[in-house]
Amino acid sequence: MLLQVTEKNKESKINFAASNVGCKEKRDTMTKDNAQPLVSIITINYNEAAVTLDMLASLEQLTYSNYEVIVVDNASPNEKPDIIKERYPTVQLIKSATNLGFAGGNNLGVKVAQGEFLLFVNNDTIVPADFLEPLVKTLQEDTAIGMVSPKIKFHWNPTLIQYAGYSPMNHWTIRNNSIGYHQKDDGKYDTPGETASIHGAAMMVPKKVVDEVGMMAELYFLYYEEHDWAEMIKRAGYKIYYQPKSYILHKESLATGKFSPLKTYYIARNRIVFARRNFKKTQLIVSMIFQVAVSIPKNTLLFLFKREFKHLKALWSAMLWNLSNYELKNM
Numbered sequence: 001m002l003l004q005v006t007e008k009n010k011e012s013k014i015n016f017a018a019s020n021v022g023c024k025e026k027r028d029t030m031t032k033d034n035a036q037p038l039v040s041i042i043t044i045n046y047n048e049a050a051v052t053l054d055m056l057a058s059l060e061q062l063t064y065s066n067y068e069v070i071v072v073d074n075a076s077p078n079e080k081p082d083i084i085k086e087r088y089p090t091v092q093l094i095k096s097a098t099n100l101g102f103a104g105g106n107n108l109g110v111k112v113a114q115g116e117f118l119l120f121v122n123n124d125t126i127v128p129a130d131f132l133e134p135l136v137k138t139l140q141e142d143t144a145i146g147m148v149s150p151k152i153k154f155h156w157n158p159t160l161i162q163y164a165g166y167s168p169m170n171h172w173t174i175r176n177n178s179i180g181y182h183q184k185d186d187g188k189y190d191t192p193g194e195t196a197s198i199h200g201a202a203m204m205v206p207k208k209v210v211d212e213v214g215m216m217a218e219l220y221f222l223y224y225e226e227h228d229w230a231e232m233i234k235r236a237g238y239k240i241y242y243q244p245k246s247y248i249l250h251k252e253s254l255a256t257g258k259f260s261p262l263k264t265y266y267i268a269r270n271r272i273v274f275a276r277r278n279f280k281k282t283q284l285i286v287s288m289i290f291q292v293a294v295s296i297p298k299n300t301l302l303f304l305f306k307r308e309f310k311h312l313k314a315l316w317s318a319m320l321w322n323l324s325n326y327e328l329k330n331m
Contacts, residue, residue, distance in 0.1 A: 044102060
């Protein structure tokens, strides 16, 4: 079988590794003079305890004082995540019984989060000490904003940008472009403003928006789920925002690999799922014509030419999934 991970949206058993005492103590320190609302920082761990520990070490330096940290371990098969709790006792460590993917794992964190604002951040990131304040201020000052992402730069070269907003999703290719990608961080991308979509590596959402709109769609498992969520939130009347006064450093694709059959499968599958869930009828017809006539044949020939047969199998498994799952309303 191509995939080792489960795609079923099951109710997962949640094993709380510790009580919320440490986080409660932090909340109890908030006085009437402290205008800082509680921020719940949620991250996913999957066989990367050492990477997660690096990210948690950077969180220790935060100048923002009122936050809780929730780490969801997505049923790591090759290592025990307990070292995370041993090193950081105030962290809430949630152990999922099955691998629920990016959306499902984050949704477990949402269910226990107590913050007014929820920050979803990849475990393969490093954050500067003052990155929370601009994000919170953005959402406080404009309640019409439903999601905000910081500027994202590459960890291997912090002078280069990975994300400074997104272009709209192309209705032919079902792709969007990360604005500023691989460009020098020389000030050209320092203007905050509304953008077409959010970046899953770091996104802050008010809890009231999640309560109103719902959590991420778990059928995606990996990739495109944040874009789908952004569309849900936009349809509810909220704006998606880019705030460059905050930034993070991203190590990028450590869990799935930069070019793996798993990544090929989910990107190919979920690109079409996104269109089916979010495009209007005429837009969907246009995009499917392009996929059938151009994209799928092109990628098939490319994988054949390069003799990358595992990727070819992943591509066609993704197409077959969409053909056999023609009804998405209840997924």
